[in-house]
Amino acid sequence: MSIKSFFTKEKTPTNREWKEKNKGYLRQLQKFLDVADNIEREDLKKSVIAEMLKCDMILTELAERQINLISRR
Numbered sequence: 001m002s003i004k005s006f007f008t009k010e011k012t013p014t015n016r017e018w019k020e021k022n023k024g025y026l027r028q029l030q031k032f033l034d035v036a037d038n039i040e041r042e043d044l045k046k047s048v049i050a051e052m053l054k055c056d057m058i059l060t061e062l063a064e065r066q067i068n069l070i071s072r073r
Contacts, residue, residue, distance in 0.1 A: 016060065018067070019060060019063075029056075032052060033049070036048055036049050036052075
């Protein structure tokens with residue numbers, strides 16, 4: 001699966017403000033990217049970033065399911 005296809009799934013919601021405006025999340029994401037930027041091998045750097053973004057997407061989807069379950073109550 002390519003990174004592009006992973007993030008262009010039709011089911012990916014466009015309203016992720018709850019996450020994308022969270023200062024703690026953004027701070028930690030920036031720290032990760034800063035550390036990953038120091039990886040010298042470009043292929044390894046891209047692979048590490050891609051895997052972290054996949055994990056982030058899965059956790060986001062899990063969180064959204066929980067938010068939806070709570071909001072239905």
